[in-house]
Amino acid sequence: MQFDAFMTEIHQLLPSERIISDEFRRFAFSTDASFYRMLPRLVVLADNESEISALLLLAARYEVPMTFRAAGTSLSGQAVSDSVLVMLTDNWSGLRIEPLGELIHLQPGVIGAAANKALGVYGRKIGPDPASIQACKVGGIVANNASGMCCGTRHNSYHTLKGLRLILADGALLDTRDSDSVERFRATHSDLLVGIGQLRDQLLADDPLVQRVRHKYRLKNTTGYGLNALLDYSDPIDILAHLMVGSEGTLGFIAEVSLATVEDHAHRASAMVAFANLQHCAEAVALLKTVNVDAVELLDARSLRAVQHMPGLPAFSHTLPDKGGVLLIDVRGVDLATLQANISQVEAALAPVAVLANTGFSTDQHLIDGYWQIRKGTFPAVGAVRPVGTTVIIEDVAFPIDRLAEGVDRLQQLFDRFNYSEAIIFGHALEGNLHFVFTQAFDRPDEIARYRDFMAAVTQMVAIDLSGSLKAEHGTGRNMAPFVELEWGEDAFGLMKQIKALLDPSTILNPGVIINDDPDAHIQHLKTLPPADEIIDSCIECGFCEPVCPSKSLSLTPRQRIAVYREMARKQLVQEPIPAEWDAQFQHLAVDTCAATGLCEVRCPVGINTGSLVLKIRAKNNQPYRWLAQGLARHYAALAGLTRSALWLASGTQRILGAARLEAWSGAVRGWTGQRTPLWLATTPGRAKPIYARNERVDPGASNTIVYWASCVSQSMGKSITDDRQSIPTAVRSVLKKAQLHVVYPQPTRGLCCGQPFHAKGHGAVAQRMMNEVLDALWEVSGGGRYPVLSDTSPCSLQLRDQALQRGIHLYDSSEFIDKFLLNRLHIDPVTERVAVHVTCSTQKQGLEKSMQRVVKHLAPNWVQPEGIACCGFAGDKGFRQPELNASALKTLAPQVSDCAFGVSTSRTCEIGLSKHSGLTYYSLFEVLDKQSKTFPELNTQT
Incomplete structure (x- = not known):
């Protein structure tokens, strides 16, 4: 490896802002959803296909391995690297839908849910439906051949692939959808295509191996390379395209993919059906495979106990026998008649089986959502309560349906044998695909040995004893690489090694993933999760939070903030010096550029608000300024007046200089002061007139009285010279007058603030005092909660909402108030x-x-x-x-x-x-x- 020479050329290829070489950011960016940690020597952000090709050529020339990553939600260690980690800029999010929506073309940076949203107008969706679809990206979905609850094998990436655009290890680009590209590739890469054809001939000449491959792919299987491509297709171009599916970045880079879409029926019903034992569950699953059913999820008794706190859980789940289980069944139809016919089929299919209890099918969307939230809550339920310092591991196997009950029973025996009492089992029963979740510490040799011995027993039982798949949908990664030969046998594994050698002769593409001769590869580079802060200790680093983070393309994401905070806590714990540059970078990248609005909490499966950690850090940093915050809060009415005066002065200056010129001047000053001064934006409004209003006497029996609390922002900011806006209180009062509502105001009308500006800077106690003042005023003016309260600014509504409700004050945000009280008036x-x-x-x-x-x-x-x-x-x-x-x-x-x-x-x-x-x-x-x-x-x- 000639890494220094590689680095020199990289700086000639890419702008410096897309080359990440400092240790702090390399560590932050190294984090993925797996339980492995490798620190890359370099992280680069690629913006287009030309850069990918050039990177691959340099990697081959200087023998520098590289790993591609999309969203980093994969679970098996296939997206970590100790060499060069290649990530994508936001310039890979293109999608194009063919007429009628039956075919979609996707770049690798498109989030799966975004593809489905675009297809929604056609009543269609992509086939793969992994649980991480709100966060995972198409590049990872295809590279891992991910599936999910409804997709099975029929609708996975492999079977819905209609073509792709790929870049091979030598930098060559092939678009299998473009006849000109294909012909050029046939001319330039004839040896490669001949080699692929020879691999196919080699397989076809071995009939027992052919039968084994066909048998293996009757189940979900993502262990190793997709040898079925050698049987399903005869043209080496088609074989190559389908070998890329599930190859985990070890054979090339997927630059675009074309997928056939599937119908997404709007009419839906779900039911939960309980059985006394898992044998009865398996019998039911075998019968359900013969009828029109969209999904059947199995949950064992332990998994249901883990989510017993969740709303909507049927009462029978609390008395389920220890060996019992529940099937969550989902049925859909193009119309109500078809839906009912499918429900009748399912009910008839279940008739011969001994059912312990049954909710019956419901078409109530709220109830259906509740059932599926229970299913989705099983994995995080274990993660949320795991002992601090342990990680949560989710494994992914598949059994033949006739061995499903035995597989579950033997897994539970292994849990008991290796003392994983918290472990649960759930999964996609129609495919015999089960996930089992358990917690594991990796900070002691005896714990690593326990995990090693457990996995040895699991792989033997699944792959050999029950002829199942060691990885059904999560990909081989590093986690299962040492066991690929165990599952497939020497001959099939030999074919896989030949595929790797043919397409990546220099072994520069994600080495150690899928093909790995080290029998202990799965217990190396294990990620430890040391205790850091109770706010974030339950984080499982899944990355579900990242798509909604506003700083994701600027600095760090919530997951990355947590990862570096944990590492700094670990260094302190073992008395390892923290480099000074880490402190400075953490302050800027993790604290200063965090919006701290907490939207990450909404997406987090264990409910972590990383913004709360940032606010806690800000509170510590801003402790010396507490006296100032207290003083400003005591004189908030005067501060609001000064704010309005500043807005008035700035508006006057805008009229003289022009809005654009004032913004440019403000930006120049900001540059001169080292970013210490705020930037004045051309769209910043002028001042507003505050509300001056005394309340008239209110008839206690009046039904049309409402309280209007105008936020300090609304009372300060009016129109800009660049727009035709009016102040928000002016508009609100006009609307309320049209609706013939009697309006009263909390007193005093000026100087009341929810405390959000202080809360955002970590002055929680000051913010709470200000909130109390507002709540006291609202309680009084609302007649002790008799009258509804309108809050005209959403952040302020959120700040007050929970505490208002605790006091019996019915506070409504703008949209909610309009929806409930004004649309009908x-x-x-x-x-x-x-x-x-x-x-x-x-x-x-x-x-x-x-x-x-x-x-x-x-x-x-x-x-x-x-x-x-x-x-x-x-x-x-x-x-x-x-x-x-x-x-x-x-x-x-x-x-x-x-x-x-x-x-x-x-x-x-x-x-x-x-x-x-x-x-x-x-x-x-x-x-x-x-x-x-x-x-x-x-x-x-x-x-």
């Missing part, structure tokens, strides 16, 4: 133009996204919610102090809303950044409602 003339909608992270955390969408449908039926923007990153005043965070979070916004007339949201500060980076004016929901509504001629005043 106003005549709305909808906007005809296309409108961009931003659902704030605060709205999402309150569970109000559907409410927001319902309101928008009334106001603007032709609306769009941009993809990939969950949080705008403005985060209070961070859009001024860390404007690069807002810019990074919204970098894909403008092209997605270019055909929109304007935008709408529910947070005044978010709207500043949204307007800046979209080229549109974003209005508050109430402003649009005011413009498009009028009083009903005969208003029903019943609220």
